[in-house]
Amino acid sequence: MKLEMRQVAKSFGSRTVLSGFDLDVAAGEVVSFIGASGSGKTTLLRCVNLLEPIDDGAIFLDGDEISRIGRDPNPIRRRIGIVFQSFNLFPHMSVRQNITLALMRVLEKSADEATGTAKNLLARFGLADKLDAYPDQLSGGQQQRVAIVRALAMNPELLLLDEITSALDPELVGEVLDVVRELKGSGITMLIATHEMMFAQEISDRVCFLDAGRIAEQGPPSQVFSQPRDERTKQFLRRVQALGKT
Amino acid sequence: MIPRLPRWDRVRESFFNGERLRDSFPRLLEAFVLDIKIFAWSTPAILALALVLAIARSSRNPALFPIRIFVIGYIDVMRGVPVILWIYLIGFGVPGVGLERPFNSPLLWGSVALVMTYSAYVAEVFRAGIDSVHESQRAAARSLGLSNSQTMRFVILPQAIRRVVPPLMNDLVSLQKDVALVSLIGPIEILRQAGIDKSKFANFTPYVAAAIIFLSITIPLTRTTDHLLARERRRTSATRVR
Numbered sequence: 001m002k003l004e005m006r007q008v009a010k011s012f013g014s015r016t017v018l019s020g021f022d023l024d025v026a027a028g029e030v031v032s033f034i035g036a037s038g039s040g041k042t043t044l045l046r047c048v049n050l051l052e053p054i055d056d057g058a059i060f061l062d063g064d065e066i067s068r069i070g071r072d073p074n075p076i077r078r079r080i081g082i083v084f085q086s087f088n089l090f091p092h093m094s095v096r097q098n099i100t101l102a103l104m105r106v107l108e109k110s111a112d113e114a115t116g117t118a119k120n121l122l123a124r125f126g127l128a129d130k131l132d133a134y135p136d137q138l139s140g141g142q143q144q145r146v147a148i149v150r151a152l153a154m155n156p157e158l159l160l161l162d163e164i165t166s167a168l169d170p171e172l173v174g175e176v177l178d179v180v181r182e183l184k185g186s187g188i189t190m191l192i193a194t195h196e197m198m199f200a201q202e203i204s205d206r207v208c209f210l211d212a213g214r215i216a217e218q219g220p221p222s223q224v225f226s227q228p229r230d231e232r233t234k235q236f237l238r239r240v241q242a243l244g245k246t
Numbered sequence: 247m248i249p250r251l252p253r254w255d256r257v258r259e260s261f262f263n264g265e266r267l268r269d270s271f272p273r274l275l276e277a278f279v280l281d282i283k284i285f286a287w288s289t290p291a292i293l294a295l296a297l298v299l300a301i302a303r304s305s306r307n308p309a310l311f312p313i314r315i316f317v318i319g320y321i322d323v324m325r326g327v328p329v330i331l332w333i334y335l336i337g338f339g340v341p342g343v344g345l346e347r348p349f350n351s352p353l354l355w356g357s358v359a360l361v362m363t364y365s366a367y368v369a370e371v372f373r374a375g376i377d378s379v380h381e382s383q384r385a386a387a388r389s390l391g392l393s394n395s396q397t398m399r400f401v402i403l404p405q406a407i408r409r410v411v412p413p414l415m416n417d418l419v420s421l422q423k424d425v426a427l428v429s430l431i432g433p434i435e436i437l438r439q440a441g442i443d444k445s446k447f448a449n450f451t452p453y454v455a456a457a458i459i460f461l462s463i464t465i466p467l468t469r470t471t472d473h474l475l476a477r478e479r480r481r482t483s484a485t486r487v488r
Contacts, residue, residue: 051385078391088386092404092482101400102390136483154390 001062001079001157001189002027003048008057008067010043010213017043018213021057025191030184032192032200032221035210036236041193042085044210045160048191049082061158078106081151082160085167087143089135089150095122096131099150107154114153121149125179141172148179159183161192165199177203197240201225209233259449266451270443274452277439278459284353284425284435288360289418295365300372301398317369324366330427332359337431356428364421371413375406408478415471419464436460 003025010018017040025031033041046052048059050066050073059067066076090098099121100114109117122128125145135143144164151159161180165173177199183190184203194200200207201221208218209230217230228234248254302310303317324332336359341350348354379402387397429438436456443452 046385049389051389073388074391074393077389080389082389084382084386086382088382090383090386090401090405092408102392105396105400106391134482150390 002060003158003189003191004060004063005048006058006060008047008059009055010040010047010052011055016213018047018054021214023208023215025189028187028189029205030190030192030203031206031208032194032204033208033210034194034197034200034236035216039210040213041210042162045082045162045191045193048158049080049160050076051082074106078154079156080158080160081154081156082162083144083147083151083164085163087135087140087147087167089143089147091135094132094134095127095138095146098135098146099153102150103153117153118149121153122146125149125182126175139172140168141175144168144172144176145179148176152183156188158189158191161190161194163193163195165194165196197225197237209236211236261450261454263449263451266443266447266449267455269447270440270452270455273443274436274439274455274459277434278436278456280433280435281422281425282463284357284360284428285422288357288364288421288425291361292364292368292421295361296368296372297403299365299369300376303369303373304376307394321366321369324363325370327363329360329363329424330430332363333427333431335359336362337428352432353428356431356433360421360424360428364417364424368414368417371410371417372406374413375410376402378409379405408475411471411475415468419468422464422467423460 003023005021005023008018008021009016021040021044033044035041043052047054047067053069054067057067058065061076061079066073090101093101096115096118099118100111103109103114103117104111119128119131122131125148127142127145127149130138130142130146135146138146144167148164164180165176168176173196177196180190180192180199180203192200192204204221206218207221207224208215209224209228209232210216211230211232217224217228217233224233225237228237299317299321302313303321305314333356337352337355340355340358341352383401383405384397387401388394392400426435426437429435434442436459440452440456444450
C-alpha cells in the first residue's frame, strides 16, 4: 500500500507536534523514524491510523484521501495494523480471544476460521502453546509478539510499529525484533518508530530523522547513520552513540 | 461485663426473648418472601437501567450531548433526595392520578421508586468503572477496526464491570435493606410484620429476629461475590504478591 502525507499539521493545545509534514512511502517499503522523545514519532503513526485526527493537510492511501472529515475510520483501520509500545492486549481475554475478536466481529469470520488463523500465526512466531494463556501469564516479549500477531491476523497492508521494544527488558528485545525481521521478507509496508538504532539501520529501506515535527533528514540507513548532513541529526546520533558506549 | 449493667435483665427480656422469637420467626420469614421478591425484580431493572445511563453519560459522540445533559440531571436529582422520599412521592403520587388495578399497586410504584433511585447510584459506579479502563485499551480496539459500540461491548465494559463488582455489591446489599422502606406505603413485608408483632406483644424481639433474617441473606451474598472475584483473578493472572 502506498502512503502519502501532504502538509500534515497536528498540535495538542499550544504544543505543535507535526507541522507541514510531507512523506511518501512506496508499497512494500520499510521506513524507520528516529529522533528524540517528543519529536513526533508516535503522533505521526497515530495520525496515519486515524487515532489522532489531523488539524491540517491530508493523508492518502493508494491515492484515496483517508483523512477527510466525516469519513468512517473503521474500514480504513482494518487495512492498517498498529503495535503499541505498551502492548495493549485485552487483559480479560485469552491470547486466542485477543486475536480472534476483530477477525470475528470486524471481518465476520467463523470462530473456527479465526482460531485457525490465530493458531497458524502463533506457531509461526513460536507461541503455539500460548493459545489459551492470558496476557498476565506471559512475559513482556511474549505479550508483544502476541500483539504483533493480533495486528497481523487482520492481514493489514500497512503495519505501524510504535516503539515496540521500548517497554521490554534488554534480553527480550531480540525475540520481538526477530518477528519484525521475518515480516520484512513478506513484503508488507512498515513504518517503524524506534530507539533501536542498530535495528533501524539493519531493517530499513529508508531512515527518517524527525526533529520538531518535521523530517530533518532522510535517506538510506547507510547514509543517514554514517554521513549525516543535518546538524541536528549529527548531534542526536553522537548523543545516542555516547549512551551506547557507557 | 454486660450482664452486670443495672437494667440488662429488662433489655434482655424485651430484645432477646426466646419465646417471642420462636413465635414471630415463621411469620417474619413468610413476610420476608416479599422483600426477596421486590429485590429480585428490582435488581435486574436497576442494573440494566444503570448500564444504559452510564453508557449514555460516557458517550463521546457530540450529537448525544443533550442526552448526556439529561442523564446528568437525572442522576443528580435521583441521588439528591432520600430514597424514602421518592418512595412516598412516587408510591402515593402516581397511583393518585386514578390508575386502575393492577397499575395502582403501591408495591409496583414502590419498586419503581427503588429502581429509579438505585439506578442513579449504580450508574455512577458503572461510570467509574468505564473511566478506569485505560485509554490505550480503546486505542487498541479501535485500531483493529472495531466500532465504538463494539469497543464498549467487548473491550471496555467487561473490564469495567469486573472492577466495579465490589462497590456494586455494596449498593445491592444496601438495596436489600432499603426494600423494607416500601412497607411505609402499604405492603406488609418483614419490617412491617416485625412492627406489628412488636406492638402486639410490646416486645422488641421481632426486630432482632428481622435483623438476623436480613443478615442471613446479605452475608452469604457478599462472601459469594468475594469468592467469585478471587477465582476470576486466579484464572487470568500468573502470580500473586503476598
